[in-house]
Amino acid sequence: MKLAAFVSDYRLNVDTLDRLNPEKLCIILVQNGVYHATTKEKGSPSSLLQKTADFYVLIDDLQTRGLGNADVADNVKVISYSDIVDLIFNEYDKTAWL
Amino acid sequence: MKLAAFVSDYRLNVDTLDRLNPEKLCIILVQNGVYHATTKEKGSPSSLLQKTADFYVLIDDLQTRGLGNADVADNVKVISYSDIVDLIFNEYDKTAWL
Amino acid sequence: MATTKLGFIVQRPGYKSENPKLAITHAIASQSVEVYLNEGDVVTADIAFIGDGVLNCKKDQKAMDLYKLTSTETHIKMSLLLDLNVLVCKEDLDRFGLTENDIVIDAEEFGAEVTVKVVPFTDITKMMEEVNHLLFF
Amino acid sequence: MATTKLGFIVQRPGYKSENPKLAITHAIASQSVEVYLNEGDVVTADIAFIGDGVLNCKKDQKAMDLYKLTSTETHIKMSLLLDLNVLVCKEDLDRFGLTENDIVIDAEEFGAEVTVKVVPFTDITKMMEEVNHLLFF
Amino acid sequence: MGKLTIGCFASLVGSMSLDFAVKLAGTAMEKGHKVDLWVSGNGTMLSIKGQRAFKDYSFLEGPLKELMAKGLNVTACEACAEARGYHKENTMEGFKRHSMDWYLASTFDADRVLHIGGE
Amino acid sequence: MGKLTIGCFASLVGSMSLDFAVKLAGTAMEKGHKVDLWVSGNGTMLSIKGQRAFKDYSFLEGPLKELMAKGLNVTACEACAEARGYHKENTMEGFKRHSMDWYLASTFDADRVLHIGGE
Numbered sequence: 001m002k003l004a005a006f007v008s009d010y011r012l013n014v015d016t017l018d019r020l021n022p023e024k025l026c027i028i029l030v031q032n033g034v035y036h037a038t039t040k041e042k043g044s045p046s047s048l049l050q051k052t053a054d055f056y057v058l059i060d061d062l063q064t065r066g067l068g069n070a071d072v073a074d075n076v077k078v079i080s081y082s083d084i085v086d087l088i089f090n091e092y093d094k095t096a097w098l
Numbered sequence: 099m100k101l102a103a104f105v106s107d108y109r110l111n112v113d114t115l116d117r118l119n120p121e122k123l124c125i126i127l128v129q130n131g132v133y134h135a136t137t138k139e140k141g142s143p144s145s146l147l148q149k150t151a152d153f154y155v156l157i158d159d160l161q162t163r164g165l166g167n168a169d170v171a172d173n174v175k176v177i178s179y180s181d182i183v184d185l186i187f188n189e190y191d192k193t194a195w196l
Numbered sequence: 197m198a199t200t201k202l203g204f205i206v207q208r209p210g211y212k213s214e215n216p217k218l219a220i221t222h223a224i225a226s227q228s229v230e231v232y233l234n235e236g237d238v239v240t241a242d243i244a245f246i247g248d249g250v251l252n253c254k255k256d257q258k259a260m261d262l263y264k265l266t267s268t269e270t271h272i273k274m275s276l277l278l279d280l281n282v283l284v285c286k287e288d289l290d291r292f293g294l295t296e297n298d299i300v301i302d303a304e305e306f307g308a309e310v311t312v313k314v315v316p317f318t319d320i321t322k323m324m325e326e327v328n329h330l331l332f333f
Numbered sequence: 334m335a336t337t338k339l340g341f342i343v344q345r346p347g348y349k350s351e352n353p354k355l356a357i358t359h360a361i362a363s364q365s366v367e368v369y370l371n372e373g374d375v376v377t378a379d380i381a382f383i384g385d386g387v388l389n390c391k392k393d394q395k396a397m398d399l400y401k402l403t404s405t406e407t408h409i410k411m412s413l414l415l416d417l418n419v420l421v422c423k424e425d426l427d428r429f430g431l432t433e434n435d436i437v438i439d440a441e442e443f444g445a446e447v448t449v450k451v452v453p454f455t456d457i458t459k460m461m462e463e464v465n466h467l468l469f470f
Numbered sequence: 471m472g473k474l475t476i477g478c479f480a481s482l483v484g485s486m487s488l489d490f491a492v493k494l495a496g497t498a499m500e501k502g503h504k505v506d507l508w509v510s511g512n513g514t515m516l517s518i519k520g521q522r523a524f525k526d527y528s529f530l531e532g533p534l535k536e537l538m539a540k541g542l543n544v545t546a547c548e549a550c551a552e553a554r555g556y557h558k559e560n561t562m563e564g565f566k567r568h569s570m571d572w573y574l575a576s577t578f579d580a581d582r583v584l585h586i587g588g589e
Numbered sequence: 590m591g592k593l594t595i596g597c598f599a600s601l602v603g604s605m606s607l608d609f610a611v612k613l614a615g616t617a618m619e620k621g622h623k624v625d626l627w628v629s630g631n632g633t634m635l636s637i638k639g640q641r642a643f644k645d646y647s648f649l650e651g652p653l654k655e656l657m658a659k660g661l662n663v664t665a666c667e668a669c670a671e672a673r674g675y676h677k678e679n680t681m682e683g684f685k686r687h688s689m690d691w692y693l694a695s696t697f698d699a700d701r702v703l704h705i706g707g708e
Contacts, residue, residue, distance in 0.1 A: 198697075200696055200697045200698075202693065202696060202702075214598070214630050214631075215598060215630070215706050218598060218629060218630055218706075219706070221689060222629070222689045222692060222693065224689075225688065225689035225690040225692070225693050226690070226693050228688070228690045229690045229693045229694045229697070231690065231694075232690065232691065232694030232697075233694055233697055237697060239693045239694065239696060239697050241693065328696075329696055329699070329701075329702035329704075330702075330704075331596070331702065331704035331706065332704065332706060333704075333706045
């Protein structure tokens with residue numbers, strides 16, 4: 001399974017991502033999920049970014065919250081709505097909104 | 099300050115309780131907060147129950163979820179809506195719904 | 197004649213949001229989907245409770261007595277009555293110290309023939325691999 | 334002639350729920366409460382951002398450009414314009430690596446005379462002790 | 471006997487916070503307290519008349535009418551209601567609609583305030 | 590070009606999940622995909638006509654009408670809408686109302702399904 005997982009919250013109340021082990025995984029950070037890409041607490045980046053996955057963050061949702069490209073961790077790619085459409089149609093076969 | 103704090107969720111997404119240090123504190127477990135009173139994960143009770151506070155759990159919300167007195171940890175008192183009214187009027191001066 | 201398989205994954209406890217119940221009612225709707233499709237085409241819906249979602253399966257929920265609200269337990273029984281495949285993660289039940297005796301297993305009183313299946317997470321992973329689309333609640 | 338003091342405590346980030354904005358709009362409503370009260374009686378509202386709630390205070394929020402929605406930043410500026418006491422927890426800003434340069438501090442462009450106060454949590458505790466009622470968002 | 475002001479921002483369907491608020495209000499009134507109930511945000515759904523009594527959903531019109539008859543003072547945020555398509559003509563009889571200052575005014579002489587906001 | 594079915598259960602006001610769903614639907618359509626949008630639960634608020642354009646709240650009637658004119662297929666769960674006091678006569682023109690089987694039928698020939706449920 002090739003899974004595109006959307007994370008829309010900063011304090012996740014589910015541990016589903018820890019259980020899934022798809023052949024290919026990306027994590028698309030949207031809404032308050034964008035804080036995983038930008039926030040360091042006491043200097044440490046979000047533990048979510050340590051997973052084996054490709055990471056993306058939606059530019060619209062960064063900028064809505066006063067954040068931008070310069071705030072984003074190195075292993076997260078900043079993308080647009082158009083990129084999300086292409087990712088889910090071309091590179092993944094299933095989606096999960098967590 | 100004498101604070102009656104309501105906890106209505108199992109996976110709390112705020113750490114406010116860790117910061118507050120009122121002269122007197124009770125934690126009233128309602129809605130899905132009742133799982134703090136009943137659930138042991140891998141044998142361990144909820145860390146919330148280790149705080150210095152008086153603990154109460156609403157019987158209606160236990161029974162709604164298929165739980166009852168027998169499931170409740172020893173340091174939590176099972177109470178009714180009527181008890182909640184008396185607690186907040188007679189023993190505490192402020193409330194917090196977290 | 198084709199089949200589209202859906203997997204409904206319930207990850208959260210009930211009563212805090214409508215989502216776990218909506219998962220069940222939407223899955224049940226797979227039974228009446230034919231009106232929109234060509235003859236022979238079907239949509240199937242499997243339901244899996246994982247993580248804190250297994251707390252939805254506790255039996256003896258008194259939501260109707262106390263809040264005049266259909267319990268999630270009753271919704272699960274309805275899905276059994278309609279022959280849906282309902283899976284509950286064994287590891288998560290174990291984590292909470294729950295056994296098959298603590299949860300809804302059958303709906304014999306309504307004449308349901310299928311039962312809830314307590315399965316290891318690997319079986320739920322297999323279901324997730326096999327379906328065409330996943331819906332997480 | 335009496336005063337009732339309220340403390341509005343915002344503990345969560347914005348945009349995921351309406352609550353942080355509703356905290357601000359309700360606090361602002363303290364300015365028009367007199368119509369319901371006897372002359373001289375007042376209700377005051379202090380606002381404190383703590384925990385993840387401090388993320389509401391980030392400046393340059395583009396919610397209007399991108400989603401045609403008033404930003405939480407604008408709401409905070411409105412509360413300054415109406416002379417509300419707005420506190421932001423310094424320890425939480427520190428935890429996120431944010432400084433006064435990163436957050437809304439004033440609303441000079443609207444002519445506001447008061448500014449956001451970055452204060453240690455002990456000052457917020459003091460406010461919580463002093464008010465008559467607390468409202469957590 | 472005292473006065474309790476309850477504010478609730480949660481939707482009628484799903485979270486059961488409004489069920490909690492209405493049950494608590496009723497219990498406090500039985501014990502002789504005065505209760506004001508304010509609903510704002512998605513909580514304004516509580517104000518609509520002709521709620522359909524599906525058993526799958528919370529249905530609070532009945533209990534609410536009983537409590538209003540016994541003196542419960544209940545008000546919805548007008549702007550929040552309008553934003554959700556709940557207009558004056560769809561509002562339950564006796565259910566008031568005001569701007570947010572009503573809630574703050576209610577706290578003025580309240581002995582206790584329970585604000586149910588978190589989600 | 591493919592077909593995307595989006596389901597969204599979140600309220601119009603507050604979470605911005607519906608804003609996300611409508612923007613994603615519009616972008617997919619611009620790229621030539623067919624899009625079905627299903628709203629259920631509190632998401633049925635999206636279907637009401639005459640949404641007030643307060644700037645403090647998401648207002649999606651405008652963008653939605655544009656997308657419907659371009660072929661967006663959008664349907665609300667009828668029972669969920671009724672439970673919230675949203676009746677047929679308050680529904681935006683072109684916004685369909687069906688039971689939940691419509692959503693499942695839409696997934697039958699969908700290439701991708703994005704179900705926005707979590708909260």
